[in-house]
Amino acid sequence: MSATQTFRIASIPADGVGKEVVAAGRRVLDAVAENSGGKFEFRWTEFPWGCEYYERTGQMMDENGLEALKAFDAIYFGAVGWENVPDHVSLWGLRLNITQNFDQWANVRPVKFLPGVQSPLRKADHTELDWVVVRENSEGEYAGLGGRNLAGRGPGNEVALQTALFTEKGCERIMRFAFDLARTRTVKKVSSVTKSNAQQYGMVLWDDVFKRVALDYPDVQTESVLVDAMSAKFILRPEDLSVVVASNLNADILSDLGSALAGSLGLAASANLNPERRFPSMFEPVHGSAPDIAGQGISNPIGAIASAALMLDHFGLHQEARLVEAAIEAATAGGHLTRDVGGSATTDEVTDAVVVALSRSLSAV
Ligand SMILES: NC(=O)c1ccc[n+]([C@@H]2O[C@H](COP(=O)([O-])OP(=O)(O)OC[C@H]3O[C@@H](n4cnc5c(N)ncnc54)[C@H](O)[C@@H]3O)[C@@H](O)[C@H]2O)c1
Numbered sequence: 001m002s003a004t005q006t007f008r009i010a011s012i013p014a015d016g017v018g019k020e021v022v023a024a025g026r027r028v029l030d031a032v033a034e035n036s037g038g039k040f041e042f043r044w045t046e047f048p049w050g051c052e053y054y055e056r057t058g059q060m061m062d063e064n065g066l067e068a069l070k071a072f073d074a075i076y077f078g079a080v081g082w083e084n085v086p087d088h089v090s091l092w093g094l095r096l097n098i099t100q101n102f103d104q105w106a107n108v109r110p111v112k113f114l115p116g117v118q119s120p121l122r123k124a125d126h127t128e129l130d131w132v133v134v135r136e137n138s139e140g141e142y143a144g145l146g147g148r149n150l151a152g153r154g155p156g157n158e159v160a161l162q163t164a165l166f167t168e169k170g171c172e173r174i175m176r177f178a179f180d181l182a183r184t185r186t187v188k189k190v191s192s193v194t195k196s197n198a199q200q201y202g203m204v205l206w207d208d209v210f211k212r213v214a215l216d217y218p219d220v221q222t223e224s225v226l227v228d229a230m231s232a233k234f235i236l237r238p239e240d241l242s243v244v245v246a247s248n249l250n251a252d253i254l255s256d257l258g259s260a261l262a263g264s265l266g267l268a269a270s271a272n273l274n275p276e277r278r279f280p281s282m283f284e285p286v287h288g289s290a291p292d293i294a295g296q297g298i299s300n301p302i303g304a305i306a307s308a309a310l311m312l313d314h315f316g317l318h319q320e321a322r323l324v325e326a327a328i329e330a331a332t333a334g335g336h337l338t339r340d341v342g343g344s345a346t347t348d349e350v351t352d353a354v355v356v357a358l359s360r361s362l363s364a365v
């Protein structure tokens with residue numbers, strides 16, 4: 001028998017429902033490994049970072065945390081944010097600290113419609129819908145550039161600047177990523193999301209790079225759509241979408257819209273990739289810490305489990321990734337649904353259903 005391959009994974013559940021859904025995803029991944037016939041195993045190390053850690057230490061993660069994370073093959077993340085820490089402090093202190101410093105510049109967010117989950121979109125009942133949002137994840141509106149504090153001018157006169165950064169290299173690499181991804185899909189099309197009518201510097205550069213990169217992919221259809229029109233298109237003509245490439249903020253908003261159309265924020269998966277593999281990539285559900293339902297055991301684990309499938313793809317375990325996705329579909333089609341998608345199942349019950357479906361198909365392989 002060949003040697004077992006070990007994948008070292010850093011798990012960072014962080015806050016709120018992050019803890020519940022990461023536990024669910026770990027169970028599924030461990031079930032995949034157990035059924036691999038000794039081909040591979042996952043070695044987990046859990047880090048206690050997040051808002052409780054901040055309460056104790058005044059920091060969102062350990063000072064040497066990034067150094068520690070470099071040793072892992074991937075990071076499996078829950079969600080960050082709690083009422084004891086301002087959101088911009090918790091987000092920049094943990095999640096953005098990792099994505100920015102590990103140059104995880106491509107954020108892949110598939111929009112998937114699942115059997116048994118009712119979409120608020122009537123069209124979804126009789127139309128095949130499946131697209132993926134590719135988000136520029138290293139610059140744009142989340143470059144962290146700007147400043148605040150001209151408070152010396154006196155009360156009521158403070159000024160803040162939040163500057164978006166667009167570089168030709170940053171635009172080009174995310175667009176090539178989107179085109180390469182489109183080539184792997186049935187519908188070979190990339191839709192670029194812009195706002196160059198109003199943002200005449202950064203977004204015009206974005207458009208220019210898109211036109212130039214498109215010339216290298218004559219086999220891929222293209223369109224350039226203003227972000228306001230694209231939000232309407234997500235609802236009215238989603239069947240026209242395959243790969244949607246957008247800047248950091250625009251893609252963040254549009255991917256939430258996409259997951260809401262699929263039925264819930266709790267369903268959406270994401271991969272923060274460093275495609276050159278100089279640093280570990282990070283896999284996490286799109287949703288936040290959901291303080292309104294945290295601790296009740298009713299959070300939807302599917303976004304986190306589907307993110308685990310994206311991690312399997314990253315490891316080259318494509319067959320296993322497809323089996324996890326099929327197990328998710330078997331669970332939802334079988335009516336194992338949490339409250340956010342109209343059911344009454346708990347997080348554990350949905351996870352059980354996925355694990356059962358998975359074990360059945362893995363033992364048949
Ligand atoms: N990637 C991240 O870590 C991330 C992303 C978004 C928001 N946040 C943080 O999360 C906190 C809450 O933010 P928010 O309320 O705007 O967004 P949220 O995603 O936490 O919640 C929005 C809505 O979606 C529901 N929801 C989210 N995940 C769900 C799940 N798995 N199952 C069922 N329902 C789910 C919530 O109950 C809520 O009604 C804030 O501190 C915010 O900064 C973190």
